[in-house]
Amino acid sequence: MIQLAYASLKSRYRKTFAGFLWVIINPLAMFGVQAYVFSKILRLEIPDFFLFLVGGLLPWIFMVQTIQMATASLSAGASLLRAFRLEPLVLVGASVLDNFFNFIVSVVLIAVPVMLTYEAPLTRLLWAPLCLLPFIVGAFALSCYTAMLNVFFRDTSFVITFAFSILFFLTPIFYPIEFVPANARWVIELNPFYPLINPFRILVYSRAEWDWVMPLARSMTWAAGLSLGAQYYWRRRRNELYLHV
């Protein structure tokens, strides 16, 4: 899986130098535009808004790009899957790892400078591997669902693009969950992206020392639930996969 992810990165960056620039330009442009719109035009009253935004936006971009890329992975790897025995989920996992590398690069080049600007303690990032573990497991589980669905339903990627355009507003990325009326907060709580992203956001944004621990426990519960569901779905339908790829 690691070798496939590495080869995929090599392939993309060889294809065009812009491929590498895109890793940075995409999140940087999203961050710049949203930071300007929400702080200067809509004037959201959130302390240290840039820090708040970068902590949620970079993981969100990772989720969107990973799921979009992984959704096509089984269909794109159809000839490989038909040719010899290869665990199909290796293709999904390679897409997740490939994007995770991009995420790490964007954290180093965008989030760290913003943290330095706000004098946020960088030592908190030592906990990042722990907070990112359920995040990446959850991304893999969700990608398994969508990659399988894309094999069976030809319009899955359109549905996913549509779903993400709605979920962006239903996931507390550019606003804190406290802005949501208490009686509607359960809708946000049902959205898996929020618990998966939240521990990293807290790590980047909050100054309290251990306030990421409980959100991390929730995040791990979600990741475990999503993984069990993905495993069940995979076992139930794996035979049918070869009829369609």
Add this chain to the structure above:
Amino acid sequence: MSSTSTSNLLLEAQGLGLDYPVDVYTHRGMRDVFVQTLQHPWDWLTRPRDMLPVLRDVSLQLRQGDRLGLIGMNGSGKTTLCRLLCGMLRPRVGEVRTFGRVEAIFDTGTGVLPELTGRENAHLLATLMYADRPLSKEAVDEALAFSELGFFLDTPFKTYSRGMQARLLLSLVSASASDVLILDEVFDGADVFFREKIRQRMRAKIERSGAVIFVSHGTEQVRELCNRVMVLEKGAVVFDGNTEDGIRHYLAQSGQFGR
């Protein structure tokens, strides 16, 4: 699939059965499913899926030295059986037990990342195909030299013709022996000039391998390579015995006998 050690038995399948839901054959979109679910929600919740049997009660044993030709008309279940035996598919009923490494090749026209060169694809393919027993770099290099692709090895794989793709994969496939080797119509992709060369190399690999399942519609190839034939019809075994009788049975089944 379990794996333990016995005498010269390399693979054993008992009572294999597999069926697919009929609706899998109709490729639909999510929007169609959404609309149908709204129109008939009760049906969606309660209606059992109609199943189509693909394999029925197939049993076989492969021992050291067996060269089994698997023949049958299109849609008789040959590829599905091979995929069950190598672990790509899981049987609904029955069990497959293996006593060694099973290697199966179903298509020779494949690469991993089209933007990478043929050489890079070959190394990646070797890693993926031989995941549990990686090929050495020397073995991959030898296979690349055998492919005679020369200058083209360092050009992007996406520029390869179907015949060049087959040369690359067949050279890799034939690079090492395995306990059980399953070859599903693998010679069909190679060009005429390379076919005889790869056939000789593949024959050597077959000799080195413990047991072989060879799927083909070409009765001459089956006659040349196999010492036993199994004929499938509509997902069931209708013949399992010596090569000449098996080929005769198959030709009679397909209406070609005596032509």
